[in-house]
Amino acid sequence: MSVADVREGITQAHHEEWARVVASLTRRFGDLDVAEEAAAEAFATAVERWPADGVPPNPGAWLTTTANRKAIDRIRRENKHDNKRKEAQLLYDDDPPEPPSAIDDERLRLIFTCCHPALAMETRVALTLRMVAGLTVPEIARAFLVQETTMGRRITRAKAKIKAARIPYRVPSAEDLPARASGVLAVLFLVFNEGYLATGPDTDPVRHDLTAEAIRLTRLIRALMPQDGEVAGLLALMLLTEARRTARVSASGELVTLDEQDRGAWDAALIAEGHRLVRERLAAGVAPGRYQILAAISAVHTSARDVRATDWSQVVALYDQLVRLDPSPIIALNRAIAVAELDGPEVALAAVDRLEHRLAGYHAYHATRADLLRRLGRSQKSRAAYDKAIELAGNTAETAYLTRRRDQLG
């Protein structure tokens, strides 16, 4: 086995087995902190041993067994003088051990615990990325532009709260599931968006690991709740967005807008799956929620051969529907972008300008204005708006795109 094979084996095992190892240890020991640390130690042991011993035939079982031993060692060390407590801890979960086929259930349990409503939204996102997706604390800190120590504290505090307040480690009952799932979807959408438009000067513009993980977890939720429209909607939205990922950033690292993308480079399989989900929801005949409407908008875009063939009246109609559900200024901004194609940039600009007091600190507001002003031939004002957008944008590909556009102004 070559060094490259072993490295590949470890990477793959980390991707496929991390959450399973953390989940099964959490169940056994009733303690996320013990589970996380033992899982990390097991992977470190794999990095040490596999190059010499080779990748074991069942990496998941090897890692789980190794992590179990590490966890028991730690508990023994900590409870040398308090054996009763150790027994209590080991017996906290008295369900029989899960068969290997229930790995997905383990992962789901972990997701619902990390996305518990008693935790702050930013904490849920961080915890999900650490415990379920297996990102390191420095990676998560970088993705959300906070100090490593701050992120470390946030995760530590969350684990302590889960333990002290006894946030249960289970998938909620059927009666609570819809409300709890909607909280999970919000977290997964944030993870996806961070991957799709990563922030930070030293970050790749698109973080495929985050978008892929968000899609994988949304698929799990869908398997749990196949009838739920918003779960299907979010999955469709992610797939239709992910399908355009490679066409969205040029070879030189610049953002490529929808109208300029090479539609031949879109992923046809992902689009087909996304469209299938959107059709399934339309056929259900139930009033759609926001993810389903966003997915439908994406479906209109991905159905068009080119930007001119896009059914803009349909897009605007869907945005109208969305505004009724969610009157946020960001939705209104996106609606205005579609209005520009339908009724012209003048009408759109008037709508955008009305949002100034609420979106003055948002780069996309200025980028949209800049583009509309450019199309109206008002170069000077457009330049000022590009300047402001560049100042506020956090994504490297977006900054590169905006800078070129500004510099091309006459």
Added chain:
Amino acid sequence: MQYLVSVIDDTAGLATPDEQAAIDVFNDRLKAEGHWVFAGGLAAPSSATVIDNRGEEAMFTDGPFLESKEYLAGFWIMDAPDLDVALKLAAEGSKACNRKIEVRPFR
């Protein structure tokens, strides 16, 4: 597992008769379902006295240890198997007493 369920108030008023009646119904349910440990309403914060006897002699200070707009108006101690159950009970308690509530686990 026991949880301290605190009633947070920012008005001077005590529970109205309707609120008191709703609290009584809720308390009966807590007892019937085995969640009840203890509960009580408190007099106004201005009736509190703070005592510090860490030094040579006990010091008595008139008033609450913390002056704030929001204060503890009463509490339940509930028995619940986990936070999900405690939060559900607390949500109903908040409805019954018509006030904001904080749930905090005992160690």
